[in-house]
Amino acid sequence: MQPPPGLSVESNKVCHLRRALYGLKQAPRAWFAKFSSTIFRLGYTASPYDSALFLRRTDKGTILLLLYVNDMIITGDDLSGIQELKDFLNDLYITQAKYASDLLSQAGLIDSKTVDTPVELNAHLTPLGGKPLSNPSLYRRLVGSLVYLTVTRPDISYAVHQVSQYLSAPRSTHYAVVLCILRYLKSTIFHGLFYSAQSPLVLRAFSNADWAGDPTDRRSTTGYCFLIGSSLISWRSKKQTFVARSSTEAEYRALADTISELLWLRWLLKDLGVSTFSATPLYCDN
Structure with missing residues (x-):
């Protein structure tokens, strides 16, 4: 690393970085360590099953804080404690939300038409379809933002999973699918998940597999996906590590991944005070 102008560094010396600059590999770790030590001062503890979940139990109830990068979800039944936490965080951190609008403007989607689905039915992308993009940086930033959005939009998970496979060498056909996803989001901006207060606290799991769905490998x-009562709480779409020799093998691999996530959810629900003594039904279509 070259020293700044006017600063000389002796040979065989190592520069110790005093601050974690944004964009460096150490920055996320330093940010999480800083946030954790700060929130611990308020009496919060980290969940043993999810290091990004912080809990605080008081005489008035329980407060939960879930951290995702530099965003967080705060909930609980101690309303005064939640307000105290919000006031504490507002005094420490300032956020800004201009990045998404800048990306849409660069992609030319401010006045675009809407579509009904995030990706065409039975669409299969390949690494060599279309022409290489002259400047792939916009594609990578758009896909990165879409990956972030799948946390609250399960309906685009599969489509985003498809386009995220071509970040290293994106082409025009991949970019067209990204634009289609963005147009779909524009037409469904008010779609969301409904969590009923009357929904029973019964966990259910559903598993499926698309056998040999990738035409390349x-x-x-x-x-x-997992539901508590009628409320969707967790979902995932991911390519399997190995090539399955049959649809049955593909289904069993999907079931194994589902059970792994199921065990973690049961432990997490137990930590949140939700009883998980009864067996959890797991459904598949094979």
Whole structure:
């Protein structure tokens, strides 16, 4: 690393970085360590099953804080404690939300038409379809933002999973699918998940697999979701690591991944005070 102008560094010396600059590999770790030590001062503890979940139990109830990068979800039944936490965080951190609008403007989607689906039915992308993009940086930033959005939009998970496979060498056909996803989001901006207060606290799991769905490497895609009562709480779409020799093998691999996530959810619910003594039904279509 070259020293700044006017600063000389002796040979065989190592520069110790005093601050974690944004964009460096150490920055996320330093940010999480800083946030954790700060929130611990308020009496919060980290969940043993999810290091990004912080809990605080008081005489008035429980407060939960879930951290995702530099965003967070705060909930609980101690309303005064939640307000105290919000006031504390507002005094420490300032956020800004201009990045998404800048990306849409660069992609030319401010006045675009809407579509009904995030991707065409039975669409299969390949690494060599279309022409290489002259400047792939916009594609990578758009896909990165879409990956972030799948946390609250399960309906685009599969489509985003498809386009995220071509970040290293994106082409025009991949970019067209990204634009289609963005147009779909524009037409469904008010779509969301509904969580009923009367929904029973009964966990259910659903698993499926797309056997040899990728035309390039013939690997299958695992998909699963979990519901508490009628409320969707977790979902995933991910390509399997190995090539399945049959649809049965692909389904079993999907079931194994689903059970792994299921065990973690049961432990997490137990930590949140939700009883998980009864067996959890797991459904598949094979």
